[in-house]
Amino acid sequence: MNYLVSVLYIVAFAMFIYGLMGLTGPRTAVRGNYIAAVGMVVAVVAVLVDIRNTDNWILIVAGLAVGVVLGVPPALKTKMTAMPQLVALFNGVGGGTVALIAWAEFLDSDGFTTVHTVPSAPLIIGSLFAAIIGSVSFWGSLVAFTKLQEVLSKKVERGLVAGAKAFQLANIVLAIAAVGIAIHVGLQADSANEPTSAIWIVGLLVAAGVMGLFVVLPIGGADMPVVISLLNALTGLSAAAAGLALNNQAMIVAGMIVGASGSILTNLMAKAMNRSIPAIIFGSFGGNDDAGGAGSATGGTVKATSAADAAIQMAYANQVIVVPGYGLAVAQAQHAVKEMAALLEDKGVEVKYAIHPVAGRMPGHMNVLLAEADVEYEVMKEMDDINGEFSRTDVTIVIGANDVTNPAARLDTSSPIYGMPILNVDQSKSVIVLKRSMSSGYAGIDNPLFTADQTSMLFGDAKKMVGEVAEELKAL
Incomplete structure (x- = not known):
């Protein structure tokens, strides 16, 4: 019986490692998760076999049942x-x-x-x-x-x-x-x-x-x-x-x-x-007492735009870069963004996605979100790969991202985020920032990008406004 337990453990270990290898890419991530999950089931079986002579089976079964009841519904919903x-x-x-x-x-x-x-x-x-x-x-x-x-x-x-x-x-x-x-x-x-x-x-x-x-x-x-x-x-x-x-x-x-x-x-x-x-x-940063709206600290003028104007800008561009952020996730706008990108591509516009390593609330948050909308992995570009593209980009649309596009990290030595690598969105010929308001981001600091000369603000819910832009693109 000890031999069986050892074999089960080895199988579980192999499945853990193979499953983890699958998490290196979106195409194999789901399969990797399933493989690792099956490996955990095998490991649990091995433990149960190893303690087969225990008198606490009622407690063990009860614990497994509680774990399933508390774990599965949240994961699904x-x-x-x-x-x-x-x-x-x-x-x-x-x-x-x-x-x-x-x-x-x-x-x-x-x-x-x-x-x-x-x-x-x-x-x-x-x-x-x-x-x-x-x-x-x-x-x-x-x-x-x-x-x-x-x-x-x-x-x-x-x-x-x-x-x-x-x-x-x-x-x-x-x-x-x-x-x-x-x-x-x-x-x-x-x-x-x-x-x-x-x-x-x-x-x-x-x-x-x-x-x-x-x-x-x-x-x-x-x-x-x-x-x-x-x-x-x-x-x-x-x-x-x-x-x-x-x-x-x-x-x-x-x-x-x-x-x-x-x-x-x-x-x-x-x-x-x-x-x-x-x-x-x-020595964390973020949440400064003097953080206010972006316009208040940078002193520039906020230029609002409309869905129609944004659609015209992007329709006649050679390349558009989409920068997703937490606002896109909150609005569940990934499918609307995918539709907008498809319409632009039909008009001959090249569309890419710029992914900052810490965009969102956890590692890989934006990648998972876009993959959910069937965005191709090839067009999701990491920061180091996409930063050289912004200076050659006609329009960059920032959807709900704030801190990862803040040029103060590169230009303002007094900024709490100075030195943090960012997406060089401000180097684009034109920038459209989609936000609900002028409030600061999760770090609680101002973003001078919002008042830059080449930036216009499209205010509103991300899903609704991207949908309106898509409708305008259909009409062009």
Whole structure:
């Protein structure tokens, strides 16, 4: 039977890796997800076979049922605009689960003094590491969820960002407390003394949990995609540590895959913003108190346009670049944009899409959104590939994007986002910005692009206005 369990684990590992490889492109992403999901089913079966002699089948079945009931409906019903929140929430649940496993292992082994199948050092170190990192990931992910859901008002957000230094000092104290408690529990478990009181592991979880809250609370909105990726990596590492404590190969391999891929993605996202990960965690930007409407700070004149004028500009262009942002996602305008692009292409206009690495609320948000509307992968251009095209582009239409098109990042040394690579939209011959209002973006700072000489603003709901532009194109 042990041979069967080993074979099942190997099959699961292979499916995890093969499924992850499929996520490298939109054409294979769905298949990759299915393969990885089947791999997880195989891993669960292996665990059930391995613990076939347990007396807790009722609890196990109940846990599986609760997981299915709580997990499947949100995954099916959540809109694409709310997908980042769902990712943050599911990631947090993973971290919380690992923290609870560490707590349960502490209680089951009388403070790690009663060793079962695992040597004492891996059990103690793995469990304590999992308790700290899993708790940080859980509570940090909950804060990320509330930020993405925009539960907190802009005023509260700005206040939290302004108090970043106080949070940092508190986190230093909490980190020292968590590590100190972990060392105390580990030394007690390795000594001949009585088992450590359960109050210590509770204190460890509380200190790590509060630290998770305090780490993410002051981080500004513009950094949230990187934070989601970082928390995902932490959850993976905590799961691997728990697997080491439990001698569970599936958790070790799956956790290391998630931790490694999440770490690589976090690094790539940070580079895309020209910021180090410590700078994001300890010196976030966004939510400034003096942030106002774009026109108020830049001093230019806002020029409004109509759907008819926008259609005429694009119809007689040689090349049009579409820059999607969160506003497009909120309005669910991807299908309308696809229709508009098809009409332009019928008129001989070349249409491309410029994708910034941190556009939207999570990594790859815009790619997934456009793929949902069957936009061809070849016309979705990454920032480095498309930036040279803007100076040769007749019309760029920006739909709901703000911070990733802000030329202050390139031109204004006093801007909080100075140095962050952006889409060079301002180099286009003509720019049409589609927004509901002149409000600032998620980072809470002004965008001088909106008042530039070559820019005109098309105000209104993205789906409705793009639809009107499409109707005007049909009439030309």
